Amino acid sequence: MIKRALGVLALAASVATGACQKESAPAPAPAPAAPGAAPAAAAAPATGHAVVEGTVKLNGTPPEMALTKRDADPFCARTPMKDEEVVVGPGGGLGNVVVRVTEGVSGHYEPPAAPAALDQSACMYRPRVQAIVAGQMISIKNGDQTLHNVHGYRGPSTLFNQAEIPGLPPIARKIGAAGDILKFKCDVHPWMTGYVVVNGNPFFAVTGPDGRFRIAGLSPGKYTLTAWQERYGAKTAEVTVAEGKPTEVSFAYDAK
Numbered sequence: 589m590i591k592r593a594l595g596v597l598a599l600a601a602s603v604a605t606g607a608c609q610k611e612s613a614p615a616p617a618p619a620p621a622a623p624g625a626a627p628a629a630a631a632a633p634a635t636g637h638a639v640v641e642g643t644v645k646l647n648g649t650p651p652e653m654a655l656t657k658r659d660a661d662p663f664c665a666r667t668p669m670k671d672e673e674v675v676v677g678p679g680g681g682l683g684n685v686v687v688r689v690t691e692g693v694s695g696h697y698e699p700p701a702a703p704a705a706l707d708q709s710a711c712m713y714r715p716r717v718q719a720i721v722a723g724q725m726i727s728i729k730n731g732d733q734t735l736h737n738v739h740g741y742r743g744p745s746t747l748f749n750q751a752e753i754p755g756l757p758p759i760a761r762k763i764g765a766a767g768d769i770l771k772f773k774c775d776v777h778p779w780m781t782g783y784v785v786v787n788g789n790p791f792f793a794v795t796g797p798d799g800r801f802r803i804a805g806l807s808p809g810k811y812t813l814t815a816w817q818e819r820y821g822a823k824t825a826e827v828t829v830a831e832g833k834p835t836e837v838s839f840a841y842d843a844k
Contacts, residue, residue, distance in 0.1 A: 598760040616726065626759045636807030639834040640827055644685045644799045644815055644843055648843030650676040656711075656779035663734040664711035664777060671779060672716050673819050681799025682841060684717040685817045688792035690767075690824070692811035697789045699724035703760060707771065708736045708752070713782030715774055717818065719792040720784055722766040729758040737779070749775070770817065783818055802834075815839040 648783035653671045658664035675683035707714045711732060720726065730736050730752040738759055740747040747763050747770070764770050766788030774780035785792070793801040803813075808830045816822045820841040829835040 600655070615714070636831065637804075637806040638800065638806040638808050638829040638831045639804045640806065640811070640813065640829050640837055641800070641802040641834045642687075642837035642839070644679040644682045644687065644795050644801065644839040644841070645841050646674070646676050646682045646799075646820075646841050647680065650674055650843055656741065658711060658777065661711065661734055661777065663732060667710040669712060672712070673781075675716075677799060681797065682817065683795050683797045683799060684715075684750065685795040685799070685801070685815050685839070686717060686719045686786065686792060687718060687795065687801045687803065687813055687815045687839070688787045689789060689806070689811050690787075690814040692809060693789045693791060697721060700790075703727040703786065705729070707731050708774070708780070708803060711736075711777050711780060713774075713780055715794070716781070717783045717794055718785070719787055719794060720764075720786050721788050721790050722764070723762065725760055725762050726784060727758045727760050728752070728772075730754055730756070733763070733778055736774045737776055739773045739775050741773070742768055756796040768792075775817060782819075813837060817841060820844075 606815060626632055627810060651674055653674060656669050656671055672684070677683060699721040704720045704727070706726055706728045708729065709731045711734070728738050733754050735751065735753060737749065737751045740750045740761070740763060742764065748761065750759055764784065764786040766786055768786040770784040770786065772782040772784070791803050793803050793805060797803045806829050810826065810828050813825045814822055823839050825837050825839065826833055827837050
């Protein structure tokens with residue numbers, strides 16, 4: 589009986605000791621973040637509700653755009669078209685100008701999951717000019733019934749050069765860093781030209797045929813806007829935007 593009683597007491601003491609140890613055990617340390625993972629505080633910067641909009645104009649007489657020389661390809665010859673280096677609408681509005689925020693925005697912006705589309709249609713690149721967020725995929729499609737090739741450049745350097753046969757899947761590429769202006773040519777049809785401007789944030793727009801642009805989603809503050817046109821180059825403007833009323837900005841190039 590005494591031995592049994594001592595055993596019961598020893599068992600009770602053991603359970604109690606274990607319970608105390610369990611209650612006083614420190615909480616486990618949080619697991620370390622995976623290599624390269626951003627901390628929770630580094631989420632994508634929030635956007636605001638301020639808007640900047642305006643017009644890009646060409647002063648003077650626009651240069652005459654010549655017909656593209658496409659007689660050597662029967663398919664391309666079906667659709668006569670002029671060169672589109674300079675596109676001017678009524679009132680001097682200058683089309684195909686990229687206007688983007690180049691200073692005043694901080695933080696990292698994830699590129700859209702959907703690729704930017706660059707089509708070869710009627711033996712022209714469509715759109716002729718566009719902008720993307722750095723890291724965004726570019727999908728290049730041959731929508732024509734003739735052979736094209738996609739020759740991508742950054743400055744004078746070739747990034748890639750690949751034939752594109754009708755009916756095959758689009759060519760998908762992730763190329764360019766923030767600030768790059770990528771040029772696309774077709775060596776089969778030398779008049780074919782397209783541009784993709786790579787920006788570090790999603791605050792950009794491309795002017796329509798009337799020269800108008802609109803950039804939304806900004807937080808109130810001071811920014812540098814840069815306008816870029818393939819023939820006339822870049823111009824900058826400093827702006828202060830506020831919520832409640834769009835901030836109006838104008839750019840002007842001289843015809844030459």
